Amino acid sequence: MGGVSPPDPSSSGAGGRRGSEPLPTGDAKAVAVQGMFDRISARYDLLNRTLTFGMDVAWRRRAVGSLDLPASSLVLDLACGTGDFCRELARSGYRPVGFDFAFGMLAHARTDAPLVQADALRLPAADGGADGITCGFALRNVVDLPALFAEMARVLRPGGRIAILEVAEPSNRFVRMGHSVYFSHVVPLVGGIVSDRAAYRYLPRSVAYLPDPSGLLELLRGAGFARPRRLALSRGIAQLLTGTRA
């Protein structure tokens, strides 16, 4: 697995420290993330719903709505986890296929969509064969964000759409303070009781990997997405990134 090395700002955006220990990068990060999601997979859905007060369901619905593709379009859900996006995509008349590298998450998935164990940075998918891509709460987990966006661009046809959800830091100072207390203290506490303490301490810290909003849009533009947009959700605690393959 290799040790935990200091953050590398060039690999996943901001990178950085949000606590006493450095966050892992490179292969060490990928192995740590995969193992962590395997460990927390059994309680993942329960905690997701509880800790977001069910808002994650509405966020995915909004993201799928933003795709605005014809019925039966093929939509790849990257880092699909337990299949929430796949279910929402199917409900909206799309043909979803889920990809995730943590077998535990796939094993706990509740969806009829085909699921593939694969690294989102090296998708077993043809060039230009997909109409759309969704990706939920995985940007901060990948080792190389520009490579992820490039892989999305590779598998999408021209005119294909992306809808990416991620956590965010609210711009309002007071909302940010309240959210920070919740995310940094309540989430690890509840997550530690119900599931895995180390994992739910890591999750809030991993926000440090995310580039700021303009940096994210710049990366999408650079990967070949026209008119990338960012929408703040629920007072800015989450964000939806959309774009069209040029």
Ligand SMILES: C[S@@+](CC[C@H](N)C(=O)[O-])C[C@H]1O[C@@H](n2cnc3c(N)ncnc32)[C@H](O)[C@@H]1O
């Ligand atoms: C926070 S969960 C989100 C799951 C799901 N998208 C959702 O909305 O609930 C992050 C997921 O990303 C997956 N993941 C992280 N890096 C990945 C990679 N490089 N390739 C494939 N899956 C990855 C993890 O295994 C985990 O299932």
